[in-house]
Amino acid sequence: MVKNKKTDQIGTEATILAAARKVFTRKGMAGARMQDIADEAGINKALLHYYFKDKEKLFDTIFMAEAALFFPRLNIIFDADLPLFEKIEKFVDEYIDVMLQHPYMPWFILNELNQDADNFLKKVWAKTAMPKPIKLLQQIDAEVKKGTIRKVDPNQLMLNLLSMTIFPFVGKPMFQLTLRLSEKQFTALINERRKSVPQFIIDSIKK
Amino acid sequence: MVKNKKTDQIGTEATILAAARKVFTRKGMAGARMQDIADEAGINKALLHYYFKDKEKLFDTIFMAEAALFFPRLNIIFDADLPLFEKIEKFVDEYIDVMLQHPYMPWFILNELNQDADNFLKKVWAKTAMPKPIKLLQQIDAEVKKGTIRKVDPNQLMLNLLSMTIFPFVGKPMFQLTLRLSEKQFTALINERRKSVPQFIIDSIKK
DNA sequence: CATTTGTTTAACCAAATGGTTAAACTCTAT
DNA sequence: ATAGAGTTTAACCATTTGGTTAAACAAATG
Numbered sequence: 001m002v003k004n005k006k007t008d009q010i011g012t013e014a015t016i017l018a019a020a021r022k023v024f025t026r027k028g029m030a031g032a033r034m035q036d037i038a039d040e041a042g043i044n045k046a047l048l049h050y051y052f053k054d055k056e057k058l059f060d061t062i063f064m065a066e067a068a069l070f071f072p073r074l075n076i077i078f079d080a081d082l083p084l085f086e087k088i089e090k091f092v093d094e095y096i097d098v099m100l101q102h103p104y105m106p107w108f109i110l111n112e113l114n115q116d117a118d119n120f121l122k123k124v125w126a127k128t129a130m131p132k133p134i135k136l137l138q139q140i141d142a143e144v145k146k147g148t149i150r151k152v153d154p155n156q157l158m159l160n161l162l163s164m165t166i167f168p169f170v171g172k173p174m175f176q177l178t179l180r181l182s183e184k185q186f187t188a189l190i191n192e193r194r195k196s197v198p199q200f201i202i203d204s205i206k207k
Numbered sequence: 208m209v210k211n212k213k214t215d216q217i218g219t220e221a222t223i224l225a226a227a228r229k230v231f232t233r234k235g236m237a238g239a240r241m242q243d244i245a246d247e248a249g250i251n252k253a254l255l256h257y258y259f260k261d262k263e264k265l266f267d268t269i270f271m272a273e274a275a276l277f278f279p280r281l282n283i284i285f286d287a288d289l290p291l292f293e294k295i296e297k298f299v300d301e302y303i304d305v306m307l308q309h310p311y312m313p314w315f316i317l318n319e320l321n322q323d324a325d326n327f328l329k330k331v332w333a334k335t336a337m338p339k340p341i342k343l344l345q346q347i348d349a350e351v352k353k354g355t356i357r358k359v360d361p362n363q364l365m366l367n368l369l370s371m372t373i374f375p376f377v378g379k380p381m382f383q384l385t386l387r388l389s390e391k392q393f394t395a396l397i398n399e400r401r402k403s404v405p406q407f408i409i410d411s412i413k414k
Numbered sequence: 415c416a417t418t419t420g421t422t423t424a425a426c427c428a429a430a431t432g433g434t435t436a437a438a439c440t441c442t443a444t
Numbered sequence: 445a446t447a448g449a450g451t452t453t454a455a456c457c458a459t460t461t462g463g464t465t466a467a468a469c470a471a472a473t474g
Contacts, residue, residue, distance in 0.1 A: 031322070034463080045462090046422070046464085047421055049462090049464080055462070107321060117384060130385065132385070153399065155386055155396060156396070158386070163370040167369070170317060170377060171369070173321055178339070189366070193363065197367070200411050203410075219451090252432090253433095253435090253454095256432090256433065
């Protein structure tokens with residue numbers, strides 16, 4: 001048996017995965033064409049099926065791998081033993097990190113969730129970890145009761161936090177067009193948000 | 208020539224459009240099946256094509272009609288002659304209105320923008336009105352300079368405003384699952400946002 | 415050199431899908 | 445009553461697409 005071929009195997013496999021990710025992100029699962037993926041990867045359809053049995057398998061492979069990256073990290077921060085403000089700062093900063101490295105993921109995930117939430121639940125959140133914001137919600141509630149922050153509905157604050165962190169990635173084309181931002185300008189704006197979003201939130205809720 | 212048939216014609220056409228909207232929203236343009244739309248509308252494929260030449264035509268009809276509802280309204284608020292805080296309040300309130308009436312639209316629009324921004328530009332924003340937030344941006348800038356609000360980057364504030372207003376609709380399934388909200392609870396939460404979001408923003412930027 | 419794995423080429427198949435067609439039936443306005 | 449619009453039925457066609465297959469080639473390992 002040959003072993004060193006693995007180098008190439010992994011190379012090709014990675015190429016395919018990257019290509020597929022690109023196409024799936026642009027066109028969605030239904031809109032993506034196996035031929036497009038093969039083209040994007042610079043290989044042919046036969047080889048594509050040599051590596052991945054079928055479209056669904058390919059999709060799931062990508063999706064699960066990426067999803068496994070996203071959600072556990074969420075929970076670690078949610079449950080961390082940190083003061084509220086620090087937790088918010090950390091959340092925004094870390095999540096912008098992950099998203100800058102995988103800018104297509106939010107869209108990917110929302111797409112799946114939107115099309116078949118139940119399936120997503122079984123397929124992804126059963127195997128990785130469903131986001132469990134309870135602890136953070138309780139923490140907010142506690143701070144409100146202690147009177148250390150303004151009276152806010154924890155759910156609303158959570159919605160705001162997630163919206164401001166995630167949405168710019170989902171609505172990127174929209175923002176780029178309406179605010180007339182180049183790629184660089186957009187990334188710069190996003191990076192500023194590591195500071196500006198927590199600042200914005202804290203300014204709003206601190207007494 | 209018969210004329211009164213129009214009553215039924217409009218009835219059927221509207222039924223088709225509603226059905227198509229539903230299916231397109233769930234499955235996206237590529238994933239939607241004409242047969243599904245026909246079924247959803249309680250008619251047959253032949254009749255579907257009797258009313259709408261092809262899938263693209265049907266899609267565009269829906270899309271343009273809805274988009275024409277969305278964007279002009281945006282600009283009216285952006286350009287309105289109102290104090291900043293009131294403008295923010297009005298924006299959030301009105302947009303939640305439109306979105307509650309057309310909950311699928313944000314997703315629809317983002318989907319299109321994500322798949323082919325250039326095409327969207329030509330097809331939709333050329334014919335309706337591209338969002339032009341300049342005036343609001345300038346207004347924010349002016350307030351900062353006047354010293355009536357905290358020093359904020361207008362672009363960042365704009366991102367925050369749009370994110371908090373739109374994202375809950377886009378991420379609805381995600382929020383419903385993670386926050387364990389029934390349909391009613393979710394709608395209630397959204398409705399509270401008419402007040403809570405402007406409040407949140409104003410609390411953050413007012414001096 | 416021979417064997418194995420990776421890869422291409424090119425033809426092919428079956429299923430799904432968008433779209434068409436023609437004939438017949440229903441209803442209603444005139 | 446009749447003509448035309450709305451509608452159904454059912455068969456049909458062309459194309460796209462996911463996926464397969466077989467033969468041949470490349471490269472490297474043993």
